[in-house]
Amino acid sequence: MTWAVAGVGARCSVGSGVDEIAAALCEGRSGWAPLRGFDPAKYSMPGAYEIDDRPGGEDRPGRATGWLLEAIAQACKDAGLGDLNGVPVVIGTGLRELRTAELAWLDGSSVEESALDFGEAVRERFGAGEVHTVTNACSASLYALALGTDLLALGEADTVVVAGVDTITESMFGLLDRVQPDPPGAVRPFDEDRRGVVMGDGAVAVVLERGTGAWGTVRSVSVNCDAAHVTAPDEAGIAAAIRAAHASAGVTPGDIDLVLAHGTGTVLNDRTEALAMRGVFGPSPAAPMTAIKSMTGHTSGGSGLLSLVVALWCLREGRVPPVVGLEHPIEEAAGFAWATAATALERARLAQVNAFGFGGVNAVAVVEGGARVVA
Numbered sequence: 001m002t003w004a005v006a007g008v009g010a011r012c013s014v015g016s017g018v019d020e021i022a023a024a025l026c027e028g029r030s031g032w033a034p035l036r037g038f039d040p041a042k043y044s045m046p047g048a049y050e051i052d053d054r055p056g057g058e059d060r061p062g063r064a065t066g067w068l069l070e071a072i073a074q075a076c077k078d079a080g081l082g083d084l085n086g087v088p089v090v091i092g093t094g095l096r097e098l099r100t101a102e103l104a105w106l107d108g109s110s111v112e113e114s115a116l117d118f119g120e121a122v123r124e125r126f127g128a129g130e131v132h133t134v135t136n137a138c139s140a141s142l143y144a145l146a147l148g149t150d151l152l153a154l155g156e157a158d159t160v161v162v163a164g165v166d167t168i169t170e171s172m173f174g175l176l177d178r179v180q181p182d183p184p185g186a187v188r189p190f191d192e193d194r195r196g197v198v199m200g201d202g203a204v205a206v207v208l209e210r211g212t213g214a215w216g217t218v219r220s221v222s223v224n225c226d227a228a229h230v231t232a233p234d235e236a237g238i239a240a241a242i243r244a245a246h247a248s249a250g251v252t253p254g255d256i257d258l259v260l261a262h263g264t265g266t267v268l269n270d271r272t273e274a275l276a277m278r279g280v281f282g283p284s285p286a287a288p289m290t291a292i293k294s295m296t297g298h299t300s301g302g303s304g305l306l307s308l309v310v311a312l313w314c315l316r317e318g319r320v321p322p323v324v325g326l327e328h329p330i331e332e333a334a335g336f337a338w339a340t341a342a343t344a345l346e347r348a349r350l351a352q353v354n355a356f357g358f359g360g361v362n363a364v365a366v367v368e369g370g371a372r373v374v375a
Helices: 018-026 063-079 098-107 118-126 137-153 170-179 235-249 267-281 300-317
Strands: 003-012 089-092 131-134 159-166 202-209 216-225 258-260 288-290 350-357 361-369
Touching: 003 018, 003 063, 003 137, 003 300, 018 300, 063 098, 063 118, 063 159, 063 202, 089 118, 089 137, 089 300, 098 170, 118 131, 131 137, 137 159, 137 202, 137 216, 137 300, 137 350, 137 361, 159 300, 202 300, 216 235, 216 300, 235 267, 235 350, 235 361, 258 300, 267 350, 300 350, 300 361
Parallel strands: 089 131, 089 159, 258 288, 258 350
Antiparallel strands: 003 202, 003 216, 159 202, 216 361, 350 361
8 A cells, every 4th residue: 555645844954844955955055053052061062953943042942842833734734734633643753842841940940741742732733633642762753654654554544644853952962972982063974984973953744645645655664673772773673674665665676766864973873774775775776875864963753754755855856965974985885876966866756764763663664756846
């Protein structure tokens, strides 16, 4: 079965709306900026990929919820969908509204539980009844996508909204600042000189329906949990997820026209993902590959779905954004067709999107593009 992507919406450090975001990525425009949300004197990492929506400089609660509502509103408008009465909403996130809780702790105030619940905000804004939240680390939004397609396949709904969101929290930023021996200034996926991951703000949403949609279709979503290690990725688990996605979509590695890699810029994750890809595709895959975290940062639980909507845009427009900062590919990925500059996509039908998280929660989606835009 395939499921139509009838509408999309997104917000991240490089823009608002999928067209604006993808165009900025094709220009190689990075959302990295000197740290705004926290006191930079406390940290070694000099910046992050923050959404610049604090004109006075002061942080405020509820920012993740606001972006989530914005992304869902964009997707619903794009799909011509009114209220969400009777439409399930599935949200993938890593940290939920942890930043709101942090701010309350910092100023000694109390916080209502409802302020930490995306579901209540979505029900109030859109009239939705059934709201699910999936917290599967960095693959959460593709896990949410899998649940959304399951709801359609089981006949539980005719339309589903799937979303992903996360904001940079000071606790996570500080943790990464301490555990990375040489804190990175920016994310450089698959480069020999990569030094680690930097977080980014972001929210994304898609409207799924039966049939075909303007943005294309979801051919498959494969999820597994290899549980090989608490934090370290496992080559076999990742490869198994990729193969399962291909099998479910009825495609072979040679059918894939574009790959959106997970590409976090960490030493172990990039090497393991590259080895798993080589095991499935061979040492020199023909499909162009890119990794948008080089410009958006790691948008955590929303990152997989953000890559997916960018992939659909690439298939529609025939353009691929570059991997900014990729100058000397690691040995394991040296034979890949990396987009090191904005690249034309000659064959634009199928794209693969990777997302992997702590604990071995792996997710891979295969999507088919909609109507191709011809200049």
